[in-house]
Amino acid sequence: MSTLRDVAKLANVSAATVSRVLSEDHTFKISDETRQTIMDAVATLNYTYKSKKKGSIPFRVAVILALTSEKYGDPFFNTILSTIEEECSKHNINLIAIKNYTELNAPNGFQELLDLQPDGVFLMENLPKSILDALVREINHIVGIDFDSYHFNNVGFDKLEATNQAMDYLFRKGFRDIAYIGGSTPNEEFEGTHRMIGYRESLRRHQIPMNPRIVFDCGWDIDTCAHMTESLMASEHRPEAIFAGSDTLAAVILSVLYEKGYKVPEDISVLGFNDIPGSAHTIPTLTTINVPTKTIGQLAVKRMRELVIEGDTLITNTLVTTHVVERNSIRKDK
Incomplete structure (x- = not known):
């Protein structure tokens, strides 16, 4: 089954761009040529998505993925990110940016994120205290992914x-x-x-x-x-x-x-x-x-929707359960 990221790769654009086009975000400026390229990729991959639902409330979120760009290739982070992208598309949430710490720490990098005016941010890894404090101060809704903090919501595991x-x-x-x-x-x-x-x-x-x-x-x-x-x-x-x-x-x-x-x-x-x-x-x-990384991604988006749409003000820490998967790399008769 094709994913939103597959469409982005084929169209040679970011996943955030695909999400905003398919979510019919009329505030998003994009050329007709690029828009058509995305729709052609959707057709080629037979990608299905849910159109904007009548009466739903669209909002904008960003993802701060990891400290280094290399971790974009880590399957653990990738599975969570892919799930967040799919859930955002499903629920009419505009994923407007995916950043790492290197990009945030560049000149004007943090301000550029704020200029996008996200309603919420998914934070997928620890940040230096100065940037983390600024993020908490400037962003209304933060959902940490596998994060330790008493200052904002978290979804992860023990x-x-x-x-x-x-x-x-x-x-x-x-x-x-x-x-x-x-x-x-x-x-x-x-x-x-x-x-x-x-x-x-x-x-x-x-x-x-x-x-x-x-x-x-x-x-x-x-x-x-x-x-x-x-x-x-x-x-x-x-x-x-x-x-x-x-x-x-x-x-x-x-x-x-x-x-x-x-x-x-x-x-x-x-x-x-x-x-x-x-x-x-x-x-x-x-x-x-x-x-269960897919479950973590799903619960993170669910919590963000509760914060932004329902106005929930509680700070919660949701932990999914883990377990041993026994295969063949451990000697059984030790």
């Missing part, structure tokens, strides 16, 4: 609980020597991330000393992750299992292990985090923690 699920699963399988490879954002310390806190506390609860030699901060960079995996496996501290902070990192780890001649899960086990679509197709298929 990261500590999800990490505990991962570690408890490995403990039940009999593992004790468990490595962790993950990262942090530029505005947080690696040791203070939820996954590291959960990893450290899970070991403590099971009276297992943490071995800092098998804990790695790759900054979510896949090349760094690959180098760290090579170093880990070449050291004298080779673990029984590796807990990866994301499925993207887990896929890199599996690739390195294969290249170095290690068999998974016979020689070493690997556990991922997120359950992105490709995790069911790695070799071996990846055991991971499922985070």
